[in-house]
């Protein structure tokens with residue numbers, strides 16, 4: 227009989243020749259259990275998705291309750307439904323003034339697509355400024371504003387009038403002009419190495435956008451939903467975007483995205499043309515129920531307040547001569563090793579020893595550590611010890 231892994235490679239389309247094909251049985255808390263009967267400590271959380279870990283009782287119950295009521299009754303924005311409305315209301319309450327409304331979509335890349343459209347509609351301009359080595363998703367618009375030409379060249383032509391500047395480079399801010407509709411930036415950069423803004427960079431970026439009337443779009447798809455100790459990472463930097471895009475960890479494991487803006491900006495999607503963004507499944511009540519349950523959990527517990535301490539615990543237990551530095555903030559950490567090849571070897575060996583790690587897409591010399599934010603201290607220390615043993619045993 228064909229086993230799971232053979233079926234996976236034969237029938238499920240692949241876009242690399244090096245997927246691991248790890249055979250998953252079930253997952254609970256910070257562990258994924260393989261068909262081999264072994265427990266794997268999950269330091270990746272589905273790439274920043276399982277905010278509360280796997281099979282969290284509150285998330286599961288919210289999903290089950292909503293499934294038992296109903297699943298899908300209308301396309302986006304037609305019927306008033308309890309969970310999506312409650313979710314939007316809570317998101318507005320938990321974010322700074324100026325983010326008055328939420329549009330719920332299906333994924334991060336759709337949130338980016340719609341945010342770009344919104345910036346164009348709200349300003350009547352066309353130009354978008356993005357950042358070299360940014361990653362914003364894989365549909366045509368998101369790919370257009372992503373900054374790695376190696377991943378884009380084969381798909382051209384992409385969106386015109388997209389220009390790139392360097393993150394944290396203040397001189398480049400002059401490239402943002404009265405022609406610019408929107409500036410899109412990852413608050414904490416993902417694929418390019420978990421780099422954080424320095425020297426009040428985000429404030430200066432916002433000031434420049436205000437000077438020229440461009441809309442500032444923050445891509446919070448990775449750091450959002452408590453991962454850095456605040457609901458969104460931008461809150462650390464004292465600046466609020468005009469448009470906020472989110473996704474990944476928002477429903478702790480179900481596919482989702484959203485974007486927020488002021489009433490004035492969001493209302494531009496209503497006219498010329500009306501239905502300025504359309505989605506069938508956006509605002510799905512089952513997913514909204516899970517996302518609402520996550521926000522309630524974040525509100526009612528001290529998970530976010532505890533992130534700085536957990537980050538410190540990671541940093542303390544990741545002291546090793548082969549770790550050059552640790553990029554990132556909160557539970558979005560990237561230990562940098564000597565080379566991409568070594569990082570891949572380390573990742574593979576950690577997996578054999580029961581620790582799931584990943585690397586960063588454009589900067590493979592960095593390991594990805596984005597565990598569930600409710601990971602226990604014991605598991606943090608256990609995983610760090612596995613990693614250090616592997617670093618001891620494997621030559622660079």
Ligand SMILES: Cc1ncc(COP(=O)(O)O)c(C=O)c1O
Nearest residue numbers: 333334335361362363416447448
């Ligand atoms: C910063 C950032 N933006 C956008 C996306 C795209 O999100 P999705 O894969 O849900 O389309 C990702 C996904 O990795 C991301 O990390």
